[in-house]
Amino acid sequence: VFHLREPSAPWGGGWLWRPGCFPGVPEWRWGSLPPPSHHSPPPGALWICCRVERTNILKRKFLTLLFVKTKWRLCCVSVSYVERCQQHRWRCAAVTFTCPDGGLCQSWVGAIAEQLAAITSRPRRLLIYINPYGGKRQGGRVYEQKVAPLFAQAAISTHVIVTEHANHARDHLRTDAELKKYDGVVCVGGDGMFSEIVHGLIWRTQMDSSLDPNSPDETLTSCSLRIGIIPAGSTDCICFATVGTNDPVTSALHIIVGDSQPMDVCSIHHNNTFLRYSVSLLGYGFYGDVLTDSERKRWMGPVRYDFSGLKMFLTHHYYEGTVSYLPARGVVGTPRDAARCRSGCVVCQHNGPKPSERAEKYETDDCGETIRGKFLAINAASMSCACPRSPKGLSPAAHLADGTTDLILVRKCSRFDFLRHLLRHTNKEDQFDLNFVEVHRVVRFRFMPRHCQSDSDLELDLLENGKRQIFGQICRDHPACGCAPAYSSWNCDGEILTHTAIDVRVHCRLIKLFARGIEEPQVFEDLTNPCAI
Numbered sequence: 001v002f003h004l005r006e007p008s009a010p011w012g013g014g015w016l017w018r019p020g021c022f023p024g025v026p027e028w029r030w031g032s033l034p035p036p037s038h039h040s041p042p043p044g045a046l047w048i049c050c051r052v053e054r055t056n057i058l059k060r061k062f063l064t065l066l067f068v069k070t071k072w073r074l075c076c077v078s079v080s081y082v083e084r085c086q087q088h089r090w091r092c093a094a095v096t097f098t099c100p101d102g103g104l105c106q107s108w109v110g111a112i113a114e115q116l117a118a119i120t121s122r123p124r125r126l127l128i129y130i131n132p133y134g135g136k137r138q139g140g141r142v143y144e145q146k147v148a149p150l151f152a153q154a155a156i157s158t159h160v161i162v163t164e165h166a167n168h169a170r171d172h173l174r175t176d177a178e179l180k181k182y183d184g185v186v187c188v189g190g191d192g193m194f195s196e197i198v199h200g201l202i203w204r205t206q207m208d209s210s211l212d213p214n215s216p217d218e219t220l221t222s223c224s225l226r227i228g229i230i231p232a233g234s235t236d237c238i239c240f241a242t243v244g245t246n247d248p249v250t251s252a253l254h255i256i257v258g259d260s261q262p263m264d265v266c267s268i269h270h271n272n273t274f275l276r277y278s279v280s281l282l283g284y285g286f287y288g289d290v291l292t293d294s295e296r297k298r299w300m301g302p303v304r305y306d307f308s309g310l311k312m313f314l315t316h317h318y319y320e321g322t323v324s325y326l327p328a329r330g331v332v333g334t335p336r337d338a339a340r341c342r343s344g345c346v347v348c349q350h351n352g353p354k355p356s357e358r359a360e361k362y363e364t365d366d367c368g369e370t371i372r373g374k375f376l377a378i379n380a381a382s383m384s385c386a387c388p389r390s391p392k393g394l395s396p397a398a399h400l401a402d403g404t405t406d407l408i409l410v411r412k413c414s415r416f417d418f419l420r421h422l423l424r425h426t427n428k429e430d431q432f433d434l435n436f437v438e439v440h441r442v443v444r445f446r447f448m449p450r451h452c453q454s455d456s457d458l459e460l461d462l463l464e465n466g467k468r469q470i471f472g473q474i475c476r477d478h479p480a481c482g483c484a485p486a487y488s489s490w491n492c493d494g495e496i497l498t499h500t501a502i503d504v505r506v507h508c509r510l511i512k513l514f515a516r517g518i519e520e521p522q523v524f525e526d527l528t529n530p531c532a533i
């Protein structure tokens with residue numbers, strides 16, 4: 001068999017179904033839309049990638065038998081398509097149509113090519129960054145063996161850059177990359193690598209729009225290029241929470257079919273200076289300490305988080321400070337909802353489109369809430385943060401693109417209670433249904449650690465809590481004492497922030513991913529149907 005890919009054969013997507021009137025093939029029909037009689041995809045009608053090949057097995061066989069060449073020339077059209085498997089995984093499958101007539105075969109190819117060319121959402125040129133040191137250091141191998149062949153099959157042209165140092169991808173995107181040449185940017189690595197791409201693209205977009213990223217009040221311009229994630233990191237929570245699985249082939253197929261999922265991004269500022277962007281977890285206290293400790297153990301690979309997690313759980317530090325926030329008003333949904341953000345989420349559709357109106361309202365609205373206290377953890381989850389460690393995530397009902405973040409405050413409590421809270425991230429129980437945990441859906445918040453509070457605030461504390469506690473705090477601030485530290489660090493999507501006093505604002509749908517959100521199970525229940533291709 002030899003494959004003869006038509007040089008002009010574009011790759012794209014559409015629907016294949018039966019019965020129909022594809023020329024010469026009574027069984028199957030191809031089109032860019034599903035058949036009108038079906039409200040949902042019929043069994044077996046899946047997104048398609050098309051590969052054209054011409055085989056001459058029979059030709060060769062019969063030539064030796066001195067059969068006339070033209071009579072026995074056999075043409076095949078092989079159509080590759082996406083097949084849904086268990087647990088949100090996608091795989092590439094193929095169906096081959098044989099045709100005794102070369103001209104007819106060419107007309108099929110032409111029909112398919114026409115349909116595919118009409119689909120503009122599919123990327124044709126991608127800029128790819130590979131972090132060779134992420135996770136288990138398998139990024140390069142995963143890309144070469146599992147992803148590159150699929151992109152080649154789909155006729156996607158790629159420019160691949162293997163990063164040589166941290167922030168290589170971010171800096172290249174900020175200044176050097178010729179973004180007009182591409183339909184998307186792909187990172188092969190973990191959440192840290194994704195964060196680099198996000199920082200590079202957002203920065204570049206704001207510069208191109210002459211906007212000031214340092215101002216927390218600036219309405220930022222959304223990035224036009226979509227980002228693909230080939231998971232090869234330690235947590236890979238962005239991929240898991242937007243696709244439902246951490247599987248390189250599945251992610252590659254979502255890129256090939258041109259999916260698009262908008263996502264909220266938080267900008268973090270200190271004294272009107274931009275620090276970083278966050279798309280998943282912004283965590284002070286427990287998650288900040290876990291990250292600080294685990295960075296020293298990078299050599300351990302992904303297991304470093306389990307080790308540092310256990311250590312920080314036993315250490316049981318709490319931190320004092322003040323959190324002020326602006327609740328998300330006029331939005332549908334709360335952090336305690338049973339409903340989850342899924343593909344085509346109606347909450348995101350309802351809350352998402354008018355984010356700037358809400359932001360303006362809040363800028364002139366001074367009625368933020370303020371909470372002062374001792375916290376084991378302060379977490380802001382702009383999305384569920386689901387990952388293999390916690391399949392429902394830090395805030396299971398958070399939304400990918402609703403313009404809000406869920407602010408979770410875990411007050412000082414016993415080790416036993418904190419363990420109950422942590423364990424509930426891994427089972428069906430509600431981690432917020434505890435009297436020392438509160439959760440608020442917000443559009444903006446500030447945190448001020450106690451040691452940064454103004455003198456007047458400290459005097460107020462003195463009056464409220466008595467002299468002894470203030471002296472206790474001063475003692476803790478003193479490094480030589482060996483007492484509990486007065487402040488933690490912020491874990492911002494797996495990077496440590498340089499400041500503890502921060503101002504955070506949510507920017508609704510600032511970026512887009514090559515994903516579609518997690519699909520509801522019934523979408524792929526058809527799999528078990530014997531009619532499936």
Ligand SMILES: Nc1ncnc2c1ncn2[C@@H]1O[C@H](COP(=O)(O)OP(=O)(O)OP(=O)(O)O)[C@@H](O)[C@H]1O
Pocket residue numbers: 130131132133134135136162163164165166167168188189190191192193194196232233234235236237494
């Ligand atoms: N060539 C490189 N050498 C060293 N560090 C790099 C290189 N390329 C990227 N990095 C940095 O490595 C860090 C970690 O990478 P990555 O996010 O891919 O894996 P991870 O930390 O294991 O996974 P996760 O973020 O999912 O926990 C990133 O912050 C990135 O800036």
Ligand SMILES: CCCCCCCCCCCCC/C=C/[C@@H](O)[C@H](CO)NC(=O)CCCCC
Pocket residue numbers: 190191192234235236237280281287290291305306309313385387389390393394422423425426491492493494495
């Ligand atoms: C004693 C049993 C305890 C079980 C507790 C399980 C709770 C797990 C919640 C996991 C939440 C992950 C949030 C994602 C954060 C990522 O942006 C970040 C970068 O990859 N990862 C970490 O900071 C790594 C954070 C790792 C935390 C352990």
Ligand SMILES: [Ca+2]
Pocket residue numbers: 264381382383398399400401402403404405
């Ligand atoms: Ca959100």
